Amino acid sequence: MRRLTALIPAMALLTTALLAAAPSSGAAAPAAPGPALTRVADTQLDNQALYFVSYDGLVNNNSFQKNGLLTYRGYQYAAWYTADRTAVVAHRALGASSWQTARLPHQLTVDDSHNVISMGLSRVDGRLHLNMDSHSNGFFYVKSAAGLLDDPAGRAWNSGQFGAVQTTLDGLALTSQFTYPQFVATPEGRLQLSYRAGVSGNGRNALAEYDGSRWTALGEWSASTGTYTSEHGSSTARNMYLHGIDYGADGRLHAFYTWREQNNAVMCAGGGLTNHDTGYVYSADRGRTWRNAAGTAVGTTGGSDTVAVGDAGTVVDPLNPDHSLMNQESQTTDSAGLPHAIISYVPGRFGQCTTNYVADRTANGRAFHLFKDSSGAWKKTEIPVPLNSSQRTRLVLDRYDNAYAVLPYGRIVAASKSSGYTDWRTLFDGAGLSAFGEVVVDETRVAQDGVLSFMYQRKSTGTTPSPLRVIDFRLPS
Numbered sequence: 321m322r323r324l325t326a327l328i329p330a331m332a333l334l335t336t337a338l339l340a341a342a343p344s345s346g347a348a349a350p351a352a353p354g355p356a357l358t359r360v361a362d363t364q365l366d367n368q369a370l371y372f373v374s375y376d377g378l379v380n381n382n383s384f385q386k387n388g389l390l391t392y393r394g395y396q397y398a399a400w401y402t403a404d405r406t407a408v409v410a411h412r413a414l415g416a417s418s419w420q421t422a423r424l425p426h427q428l429t430v431d432d433s434h435n436v437i438s439m440g441l442s443r444v445d446g447r448l449h450l451n452m453d454s455h456s457n458g459f460f461y462v463k464s465a466a467g468l469l470d471d472p473a474g475r476a477w478n479s480g481q482f483g484a485v486q487t488t489l490d491g492l493a494l495t496s497q498f499t500y501p502q503f504v505a506t507p508e509g510r511l512q513l514s515y516r517a518g519v520s521g522n523g524r525n526a527l528a529e530y531d532g533s534r535w536t537a538l539g540e541w542s543a544s545t546g547t548y549t550s551e552h553g554s555s556t557a558r559n560m561y562l563h564g565i566d567y568g569a570d571g572r573l574h575a576f577y578t579w580r581e582q583n584n585a586v587m588c589a590g591g592g593l594t595n596h597d598t599g600y601v602y603s604a605d606r607g608r609t610w611r612n613a614a615g616t617a618v619g620t621t622g623g624s625d626t627v628a629v630g631d632a633g634t635v636v637d638p639l640n641p642d643h644s645l646m647n648q649e650s651q652t653t654d655s656a657g658l659p660h661a662i663i664s665y666v667p668g669r670f671g672q673c674t675t676n677y678v679a680d681r682t683a684n685g686r687a688f689h690l691f692k693d694s695s696g697a698w699k700k701t702e703i704p705v706p707l708n709s710s711q712r713t714r715l716v717l718d719r720y721d722n723a724y725a726v727l728p729y730g731r732i733v734a735a736s737k738s739s740g741y742t743d744w745r746t747l748f749d750g751a752g753l754s755a756f757g758e759v760v761v762d763e764t765r766v767a768q769d770g771v772l773s774f775m776y777q778r779k780s781t782g783t784t785p786s787p788l789r790v791i792d793f794r795l796p797s
Contacts, residue, residue, distance in 0.1 A: 355722035355734035357747045358794040360771070363417055365410060368403040369788035371780045374433035376678060376710055376757075380788055381777045383712045383758040384648040385436035386502035386564065389775045389790065391765035392441055395472040396790075398775060399437040399450060401428045403785040407437060407452055411477055414769055420477040426460050426485045429453055431783075440503020442511040444532035446470035449511060451501035456519045459498045461486045489513070489528060489535035497523070500648075502562070506606055507571050514565045518544060521582030521594070523559035527607050527621055539622025541610060542577075546629045550596070550640055553585030558629060561595070561647035563661050566763075570657030573603040575610075576636075576690075578647050578663075579629055588642045588673035592680075595645040598637040598663050598690065601627055613692065636698050637690055639665060644677035644685070650715040650725075652763070654737075660691040662715045662725055664707060681710040689715070689723060689741050703744045705733050714761040716772060718795040730755040730776050730791070753791070754778045770795050 369380055380388075380400045389398050391414065398419070399409045405427040410419040428435060434455035441448055446467040453460045462485045468475055475481065488494075495517040502514040511530040516523045517540060525542040528535055542560040549555075563576035581594040601610045601618060610619040612633035619627035627634065639645050643665040650662040666674050670684035685707040690700045707713070709728035716724050721737040724747075732748040735741040755776040762773040772793045780786035 352720040353796040354736040355724060356796050360794050361792040362789060364787060364789050365398055365419055366402055366788045368785040369777055370401040370403055370405055371786045372431045372783045374431055377433040378756055378777055379433045379435055381758050381760055382433055382436050383714055383760055385438045387439050388760040389762040390439055391762055391768050392469050397439060399439050400788055422477055422479045424462060424482060438501040438503055440511050441469055442530055442532060443509030454498050456497045456499050458487050461489055492535040492537060502565055504565050507567055521559060521580055522557040525560050541619055541621040541626050543626040543628040548581055548629050550586040552588055555581035555583035555586050557582040563649045564651040566653060568653030568657035569655055573607050574653055574659045576600050576651045576661040578645055580647060586641050589675040591676040592674045593644045593677045594641050595647050596641040597635045597639055599634045600636045601634060637700060642673050644674040644681050646712055649712050652715050652717055654717050654721045658692050662713045663688050663690055664713060678710040687713045701742055703733055705746060709757055711757045716766050724772060726759055726761055726774055728757045730759050770797050
């Protein structure tokens with residue numbers, strides 16, 4: 321009996337240990353996969369798309385246009401200018417190899433790559449909206465019939481589905497110096513239009529909003545005034561260049577940006593860029609009030625106090641104007657609503673003064689991934705792949721929050737969330753695309769069917785039209 325009694329506690333301890341080691345019915349889920357690509361399609365939009373190089377870019381593939389390519393309810397939409405300068409809008413069912421096109425009654429007015437076509441959708445009434453052909457002057461606007469996007473398979477796709485081309489937003493005049501239209505849908509399904517009023521080096525960002533029945537001007541929210549001083553000189557006018565404007569999972573409206581000074585005296589050499597610093601603000605009230613990353617209010621849309629160059633806590637990555645920091649790069653938010661951005665410049669190890677931003681960025685430019693982690697700290701990692709271009713990079717996150725950066729020429733590099741975004745590697749080298757440079761990424765599609773899709777135009781010479789295509793890559797599911 322003594323031996324049996326002595327064994328009971330030992331057996332109890334062994335049983336407890338075995339139960340602790342055994343998997344429970346609620347076993348931990350397997351580790352999330354890292355980034356990966358599977359090429360699934362490469363379709364043609366136009367064999368003869370308009371082609372001319374302006375400001376080192378193409379009017380059909382300036383990556384800052386939001387959106388030149390978008391997805392909604394199982395259909396993808398694209399917009400561009402064809403060889404005779406006519407604006408064209410197309411759609412296809414996801415997975416289809418061919419596109420249906422509709423020509424709009426507007427032709428591009430000038431050979432300026434800023435004059436892109438941007439699309440937006442208002443879920444409240446199922447309309448597609450397009451803003452086009454503007455650089456510091458008036459704009460051209462057209463919207464589809466109500467419900468067109470709600471029943472894409474059951475409605476004809478032709479020019480008759482679109483209204484007249486206007487030079488206002490249904491009668492709302494905004495500014496005579498309009499540039500950089502970016503549509504963004506609110507969580508409720510309204511549509512907002514972000515734009516710059518003014519000119520490069522002296523402009524303000526502003527918002528308008530569509531509720532399904534009319535457009536309303538919300539007003540300007542960034543300032544062009546104030547003094548910025550570098551080690552070389554001072555400037556008293558500027559404009560904020562947005563990397564984007566996007567709603568996250570938390571319902572906040574996020575905006576990364578750089579400042580461009582009007583006075584070249586702030587630079588070490590005249591051939592660089594007066595862009596400096598990466599800033600960040602967010603709005604928790606649909607773009608009416610703007611706050612820095614710590615939550616302090618720094619500006620009010622349509623008010624007398626707008627977001628300014630000297631506002632405390634708004635710079636999240638400081639950089640002086642001597643490194644050819646690119647404007648309008650890229651941003652997104654992850655599944656927790658945390659903001660991520662791509663920025664690019666010539667790092668200091670290549671010198672402390674760029675003298676020709678195109679040549680210097682092409683020779684030594686690097687892209688960096690910048691993000692806010694769950695503790696509230698800002699982290700930055702250099703992507704170890706030379707840009708070999710003066711142009712911009714786009715950023716998307718998959719359903720596991722792995723990051724994919726689409727570099728100039730359609731190259732794709734990626735990093736895993738599990739590494740803290742430190743294991744960047746090339747997944748696609750762009751071989752066979754013959755892409756000109758920047759590409760237009762469908763920011764809306766990844767969340768809807770797990771596909772990274774981007775529009776690219778093949779290199780040409782002079783003004784000879786060239787093919788415009790869309791390539792698709794399946795991401796981890």
